[in-house]
Amino acid sequence: MEKVTLGHGSGGRLTQNLIQTILSVFPEQNLTSNLEDCALIWGKIGVTIDSFTVSPRDFPGGDIGELAICGSANDLAVRGVLPRFIAMSVVAEEGLHMAELSRYMKSAARICEDLNIQLVAGDTKVVPKGHVEGLFITTCAVGEQITEESLGMDRLQPGDKIIASTSIGRHGAAIGASRFNLNPENLKSDCAPLWPALKPLLALKGLRCMRDCTRGGLGTVMCEWAEGRNIGITLVEKQIPIRIAVQSICDILGFDPLYLACEGCAAIAVAPDDADRALGLLRESSLCEEAAVIGTVTEDHAGMVALQTEIGGMRVVDMPVGEMLPRIC
């Protein structure tokens, strides 16, 4: 009998299967047609939900409290939805130190304050020791769409340029390094709220769509776009910003940085004429100084992502099937 495996939590192919299993039992009229990470209800209100099970709960560059607000708020931001409200549910293991919980809540509150987000509803559950490992937080973010368009992948067009808003894979590399007791000094998660950096882009006529590259990384987002729209995407390896520390962790642990989670990096598609302007706007944010054009949408190899490698070859970027690292977010 089929069982849920860690691979089903990877964000890749098996996660799609798991989601399909869940959705298949809902009658069609009980589903919104567009199941992007952020749903739009009543036309202009964005809603998203995410559970955070990250381990360790404290990681270089952030903690589970900060991640729980950034993660949900970023799902709204990439749809042009101003994050306004958060509902938060905490499931804690008996024996968790209250001071530790308090610390995560302070991190969460700090991000809420930075973004002017109100905490409006909450729930707390405590389960017996051993029934949950430490602390899981679920957040539902609600906000108002301030763009005319909903910035879904349906807007992608051949010729569009793909931009990475910053260097990729830092969250996954930081978690992976912590997990294996490798702690390079200059490696931190990129966990951060995207709204301030992305907001100026919303005024660009040529802005097509955006997605935050979380679990599954940039590679998975590219595959979802290519498959979802049956278009081709060509990425240029040497243009993809990857910090040396991230590449080193990948070399040591055998990870592919394309699939490593980010928590403060968006993939952005823009009309070619607006690519330079978009880069300029992004780089005004201290979080996006590494922003770069990394590829192009194409009519070739429909449904597939191709990577032009540094040595001049081409390889297929497929959606990951298994799980490199569980409990990344």
Place this chain on the structure above:
Amino acid sequence: MEKVTLGHGSGGRLTQNLIQTILSVFPEQNLTSNLEDCALIWGKIGVTIDSFTVSPRDFPGGDIGELAICGSANDLAVRGVLPRFIAMSVVAEEGLHMAELSRYMKSAARICEDLNIQLVAGDTKVVPKGHVEGLFITTCAVGEQITEESLGMDRLQPGDKIIASTSIGRHGAAIGASRFNLNPENLKSDCAPLWPALKPLLALKGLRCMRDCTRGGLGTVMCEWAEGRNIGITLVEKQIPIRIAVQSICDILGFDPLYLACEGCAAIAVAPDDADRALGLLRESSLCEEAAVIGTVTEDHAGMVALQTEIGGMRVVDMPVGEMLPRIC
């Protein structure tokens, strides 16, 4: 150093402390002033969030999937908010049977269909075996308030009648019985959506406020009202509907039915002139045939709940401090 205990998950006094610990780190402008279970944002939109960790996941009268939709939808219903949308996040343990997950999702889908609720956003996480016991589901329900008033406890007035919409404690008793392998044939959880039964009440001018009696039971809701408004509430023991099977489980396991969780029972306060009309409307629903007036709001014993016992005495109903039964919902 203070640790989170099971008592913090009871829904009673310690849960209030835990919530206070969390809220105390948020600056005031980042909190809604009214932290009832269901928040009202932009004036007329209701939002609530709840995590469900119930064990066993299948219980007499329902399962975790059904509970996850009813629980959140009921938090809206008691505020006069029509449940319209659900965001759902699933955290599954590696090794969970896919067929079991599918079954719970079918239960969830059935309730969504009954109530015409759309699933709009979701998340799935898989954590390694032993990091979560089975399956936790978090739901965030969103809907539109269809009443003029927001039906909060601020509307309570001395003289108001308190109604229980059905017999109390069935969910807690069913879970408790399962946990101890007592399975009386005629004992089932009351888990059910409240909206259809409560909707007709919304037209009553004398309707003051409503609350679904979940974790902590009727007793805890009464204490929250009395303390929250600094008014007295007198309950009449012999008028409180309790089924024999529930009372038997309480006698065997040493539970007080006043504090046992319900998942399809609302406490309702109405002006005295409207009490009979409210009872009549409730009893039109097959779920509320046992509805009864169980007490009165009074100017006496402000901040306290008194129970007029069957033998003619009076006793204080205090908020529970510890935890009778963890993972009830």
